[in-house]
Amino acid sequence: MASLLDGKALAAQMQTELTEQVQALHAKVGRPPGLAVLMVGDHPASAAYVRGKERSCAKVGIASFGGHFPAETSQAELEQLIQALNQDDRVDGILVQLPLPDHLDAVALLNQIDPNKDADGLHPMNLGRLVRGEPGLRSCTPAGVMRLLEEYQIDVKGKQAVMVGRSILVGKPLALMLLAADATVTIAHSRTLDLGAITRTADILVTAIGRIELITPEMVKPGAIVVDVGINRITDGAGKARLVGDVQFETVQPIASWITPVPGGIGPMTVTMLLHNTVWSYRQRLNLTP
């Protein structure tokens, strides 16, 4: 029976440590770290994520500078806003909450963010730094996965890792991070033939797919470490909504060695890495060594 990779517990511990660091740094520098989360439109899940991020910022002592803008806000207005935040010395991190309304070009907006304030690590400069193995801001969800594996002393070196999903947000950067940690990495996606044959080779199986419980026990190697990034909302017969992952948790847990729950696995780690990134760029910008 697999043990749990408890992202919720690690996130709570990291947030306590960040709160202490921020208190000490705030007293020394005279201002707290600042994060601007920009949300456009009324996507309900995004609104909940943004509220969660702002609550977490307040808890650890990071100042919030974000804003919620109407769906019809223009590209030019948002670009101006990002430029102003780039110039604002109180702001160390800027994040554009995705998805954006259809008339907006998300990539063009992300490219406007000062790479040294790119709290989500999605600017081409930071993705390039990741490819080259240079220090830089790393995407929050993949960084959260790596931090969780590290916490449980799961050494990925030399192991077969299968990454299902190749998005720029999760799959691609996470595959690169696993590679940097010396795993042998295979990336699978929607066009992969015989997905089960690939996933069964995995000592470490990571899923970022967005398909309800697609991964069933016959697709998992006994003893594998299973990290489920997927967050899917389902409604049961009584009309009650709950979250499930890409992995069929109840049937896969008995054959895996480690597994992340959904919720309580990677979700809390993602928010915590956002706070971590904001504090990291605050230190970098002020030349404060850790």
Ligand SMILES: NC(=O)c1ccc[n+]([C@@H]2O[C@H](COP(=O)([O-])OP(=O)(O)OC[C@H]3O[C@@H](n4cnc5c(N)ncnc54)[C@H](OP(=O)(O)O)[C@@H]3O)[C@@H](O)[C@H]2O)c1
């Ligand atoms: N825990 C967190 O904090 C967190 C953060 C971000 C995302 N997520 C969740 O993670 C999931 C993925 O997010 P994302 O942004 O990476 O999504 P995405 O951009 O939609 O990418 C999904 C990936 O899964 C692949 N895929 C889709 N159906 C597949 C199938 N039947 N077999 C194999 N591969 C398949 C796609 O392949 P193609 O490239 O061929 O289309 C794509 O590469 C979602 O559930 C999202 O909510 C969670």
